[in-house]
Amino acid sequence: MRAIVFDFFGTLTDPSAELLRKETLQTTAVALGVDPERFWTAMASSFPERVTGAYGGTRDTLRTIARRCGADPDEERLDQAVTTHHAGAERVRTPRPEGLAVLDHLRARDYRLGLISDCSSELYEAWPRTVYAPRIDAPVFSWREGYRKPDPRLYATAAARLGVPAGECWFVGDGGSREHDGARRAGMRPVLVTNAAYPGVGGLRTDPDSYLPEHRVDDLDDLIRLLGSSHDIG
Incomplete structure (x- = not known):
């Protein structure tokens, strides 16, 4: 070999660290102004699309999932959410x-x-x-x-x-x-x-x-x- x-x-x-995944996603949800449980469910169900790039990069993905959850975050909220999401992802890896x-x-x-x-x-x-x-x-x-x-x-x-x-x-x-x-x-x-x-x-x-x-x-x-x-x- x-x-x-x-x-x-x-x-x-x-x-x-996989046990931290839900907690980190719920923190992102708060930054987006989205209900944490609803966001967790939407992220889980969208896994096949997210991991094949269907929604684009992190910023566009978070915007798409937030809208799916009934929210429309402004650019300032998205800035905060992207930073929060990347910090959570670092913990999981x-x-x-x-x-x-x-x-x-x-x-x-x-x-x-x-x-x-x-x-x-x-x-x-x-x-x-x-x-x-x-x-x-x-x-x-x-x-x-x-x-x-x-x-x-x-x-x-x-x-x-x-x-x-x-x-x-x-x-x-x-x-x-x-x-x-x-x-x-x-x-x-x-x-x-x-x-x-x-x-x-x-x-x-x-x-x-x-x-x-x-x-x-x-x-x-x-x-x-x-x-x-x-x-x-x-």
Whole structure:
């Protein structure tokens, strides 16, 4: 294997930070002048459209969802809401405790590192300023590409940008968005991160994968050991 492609949320990020998602969105709702529960419901139901860029960037997305909730925020409110929303998104993408060290370890051993994330605009907009950006050679974002996992084009794009055939890539993720089945069909070797040390977060994944990969690790530290034994894996 020459390259490793990671999922983002719950895989490179702290899985427990997913528990903050509703709270952060409700804070954005207050900034917009929208009922928090109504906004949370509208954001959840619009996930497929938001992560494929249907509403544009964060400002336009918040305006669209606010109007769907019966509000029409002025530009000053939108300014405040965008700032609040980006701050909340930063909390949700806190790195998992061992995540950055694992990425650094893999880079030091000359693995090419990629990313495929079903994400809305805020991650794409903030990416160059994140701690992840210098460590990932080829990030692929659903919002930018216009399609989401398990669409085979995402995996093909990641492999092409890495300059590595899909058959020489591992795909590592926590199992949302049917990502492992997509990786398998694309020719990558899927690895499930079970997040066993984070009870209660597994049920938060969108469109969970019914396909269970042969190779599983409880945490990213275990991935290093799995890679070390990969010569024994057929």
